[in-house]
Amino acid sequence: MSLAESISEMEEAVRSLRRDARRRQVLDAAVAVMQRTGFHEMSMQALANEASVSVGLLYTYFGGKEEILLAAVLDILNSFRDQLRPAMDAVGDDPVERLAAGFRRYTEIVDENRDAVLLTYRESRTLDHAGLEQIKELEVETSAPLRDAVEAGMARGIIRSADPDLVTYDLMMLAHAWALKAWHFEPKYSVETFIRAQTALVLQSLIPPSRRSHYRHLVEG
């Protein structure tokens, strides 16, 4: 490779980095504004102000308003996916422990991104078909570690046999409930107590009685 080529490659890389930084700047601002007002009520002017850039600049980094929404949502879902498996790996091999840790982490992430979770429920309808498909695929991908743990547990007979997919989605729904029904749960529960109570309730169903004493710390709130 020639020197000139190396230099041009580095320049390319620098530009790409700057581009990413700007995009993130806009996306963060977008999430912030949307959590205050909602997507439709967010004017491009308001977004530009929040991000400290001009309106015109938004259009050099994104195709339009809807593309910003999609990018913001995908950004969030990606961080979901990337954080789940590591948290589960940290607790070892036992499928039940992995499942409990996964549910815990998932719910914590929901808590840390409550507005973002609500956003995905509220605004998905706005997206076009391609965008929706991307979101659905990411959701399935994200849930994979949980499903793996459920299946592993069933294979070893530690988890009562049932449809692993149904169990996985139910767990996700209960985690989402923390964001969707915060107005109802918040007065009585903290994230911590919510997680404990749900874990106890769910595992009661999933672990056969004979195995239950092994997991007393999880089954009893």
Add this chain to the structure above:
Amino acid sequence: MSLAESISEMEEAVRSLRRDARRRQVLDAAVAVMQRTGFHEMSMQALANEASVSVGLLYTYFGGKEEILLAAVLDILNSFRDQLRPAMDAVGDDPVERLAAGFRRYTEIVDENRDAVLLTYRESRTLDHAGLEQIKELEVETSAPLRDAVEAGMARGIIRSADPDLVTYDLMMLAHAWALKAWHFEPKYSVETFIRAQTALVLQSLIPPSRRSHYRHLVEG
């Protein structure tokens, strides 16, 4: 009461009936348009066309666009509330049977009003504070029969003791999941099989082993 007064009262009643009919006509149209396009994308012109009335008329029956949204959502939630308890009363006194019947009916209603359920999740943010409060109150009211069954079951020791409120809301979330995640469940489940599978899963957690044989028809899909 004079004859004149009687007549004027009847006229009043007739007018009120006509008003209600017109309001329902508009509300039905609104739900239809919103399920196609979403609230923000629905123009008053489009709504007027769907309802076969003029734009101006909308404003003689409703205060504005947002008031139509609120009315539509409340209409739906009211029908939820009115249909649940009768279905539970039909199966008798046993709390577990009542709970299962309640969950079944609730999920069926969700299925019959899928778009409407999605609407409440998508568009609640749009409503003002007073509107939101009304919705939350209705949701709590609707869930009351389920909660009653749960509490009755716990009092009699037929249902494992836990936070009845948490159990109730979890059940509602799982029913809502049928609408929220239809894209995921629909290929594999029908409403019927979905209800059976969820019922089995949930009751496994709620009924102590000693009692389980009594409810084999519910616990086994």
Add this chain to the structure above:
DNA sequence: ATTCACTATGAATTATCGTTCATTTTAGCG
């Protein structure tokens, strides 16, 4: 210093839409 490519600006454009209101139609009644 000048050029050049890239980045950024924000006023102007264009379009849509919620709301109003002057006007017309309808229905009931003497």
Add this chain to the structure above:
DNA sequence: CGCTAAAATGAACGATAATTCATAGTGAAT
């Protein structure tokens, strides 16, 4: 058939907001 009040109409208004584009700044290379 008029008469009146209620019901209904839809063009016009005013406001907002997404998008474009002519213009300006920036800084590295010649």
